[in-house]
Amino acid sequence: MKPIPFKIPKSENSSLRVQIDEGLHFYDRLHYHSEFQITTIEKGEGILYSGNNMTQFKPGDTFILGSNIPHLMKSAKPYFSEASTGVYSVSLFFNLNSFGQNFFNIPELKNIHTLLQESKRGILIEGPLKKAIHQQILKMPLQKEEELIIQLLQILSVLNKASKSFINSDVYRFSIQEKDGLRLNDIINYTFNHLEDDIKIDDIAEVANLSRSQFSRYFKLHTRKTYVEFLNELRIESACNLLLNENNTIENICYDVGFKNLSNFNRQFKKVKSVTPSQYRSIQLK
Numbered sequence: 001m002k003p004i005p006f007k008i009p010k011s012e013n014s015s016l017r018v019q020i021d022e023g024l025h026f027y028d029r030l031h032y033h034s035e036f037q038i039t040t041i042e043k044g045e046g047i048l049y050s051g052n053n054m055t056q057f058k059p060g061d062t063f064i065l066g067s068n069i070p071h072l073m074k075s076a077k078p079y080f081s082e083a084s085t086g087v088y089s090v091s092l093f094f095n096l097n098s099f100g101q102n103f104f105n106i107p108e109l110k111n112i113h114t115l116l117q118e119s120k121r122g123i124l125i126e127g128p129l130k131k132a133i134h135q136q137i138l139k140m141p142l143q144k145e146e147e148l149i150i151q152l153l154q155i156l157s158v159l160n161k162a163s164k165s166f167i168n169s170d171v172y173r174f175s176i177q178e179k180d181g182l183r184l185n186d187i188i189n190y191t192f193n194h195l196e197d198d199i200k201i202d203d204i205a206e207v208a209n210l211s212r213s214q215f216s217r218y219f220k221l222h223t224r225k226t227y228v229e230f231l232n233e234l235r236i237e238s239a240c241n242l243l244l245n246e247n248n249t250i251e252n253i254c255y256d257v258g259f260k261n262l263s264n265f266n267r268q269f270k271k272v273k274s275v276t277p278s279q280y281r282s283i284q285l286k
Contacts, residue, residue, distance in 0.1 A: 016148050017093040018140045024084040025075035028192075030185045035093040036116055037065040038155070040137040044087030045244075046075040047237050049188060050122040051168040052223045054233060056240045062133050063167070064159065066120035067095065074192050076241055090137050092152060099149065112153075115160045121170060127163030183208050184222055191231060195238060196258045199231060235259060236272040243281045250277045 017035075021027065026044060040062040048057045050071040057063070057073065065071055075087060096104050096116070104113045115123075125133055136155050143151050190207045191199065204227060205215035219227045235257040242253045254265035269277050 015094065015098040016152060017091075018143075018148070019091045019093065020141055021087065021089045021091065023087060025079035026073040026087050026089070028072050028074050028189070030070050030072045030188060032068050032070045033093070034067050035095050035098075036067055036119060037091055037093055038137065038159070039063055039065075039089055039091040040134045042088040042090070042134075042138060043085070044075055044079065044089070045241050046073060046079070047192075047234065047241075048073050048122075048167070052225070053122070053168045054237055055122075055124055055167050056237045058241070058244070060131065060134050062125040062130065062137065062159075064115075064119040064123040064125075066116070066118075066122070069120065069122065071122075072188070076238075090140055092137065092140060092155075094152070111160050112156045115156065118166075122167030124165045124167060125159065125162050126165055129158055129162040133158055133162060183210075183218070187219065187227075191234060195235060196256060198258070198260075201227060231258075232268045233272055236269050239265075239269065239277065240273070240280065240284075243277060244284060246281070246285065250281075253277070 041057050041059055043059055045058045047054050050065055051069050187208055201212055205212045208215050210218060238257045239253050242248050251262055254262050259265040266276055273280055
């Protein structure tokens, strides 16, 4: 697999694409496109990988991804089985010139323009406006003609007022070559699919068809972190999804996501999330 330039299909009579994704699991190939993407999740859980970082997603979540940011949505493992309960999301795709050249540069839209520039970091919507935004986007497939544009502007206005967190600490600058993208895809997807295994650097270097030292340099160059840091972060984000089910014990979750002992799991979890697993569960299940 490779991060591919992904052309968003649009009819000649449409400046905005409204897309429903529905199935057993979400599309999980690393890809990028020139359009901004606003997505809200109605069904499904998993991990969103965007730029060089990641965050979990669940029903009710809404995120904004900037132009040409490599990303993939990896559904949780149960969604790749016959027991999948299915996924459903609505996405909006548009670019800066979709509604006319310099449309977003007019004075009245300067705050929206700033929001779109910030989306190059990847934005996750939070706070009291989150539910209203989710419901607004879910209704977009019912809109037609000028109502599509009117509703989009209303959504962007509310998004601008909403509380937000950033997926990446700074703007992601995409400069990856296709052959490197192919390799990075293999690395990411192998890690997703073998998360509970004892992955050695030699193992993942073999997947990438590189020596151990070449792999370490390559991965750090393209993700700005070591592979061990990436692996631990991915395991922690996977644990966050499992912690939402009170029937899962923290000890079982520790082993299910690939940690070998509870003390290291707790230490790494607090390093990534700034709270312990039990504190995280209490906050999320209030």
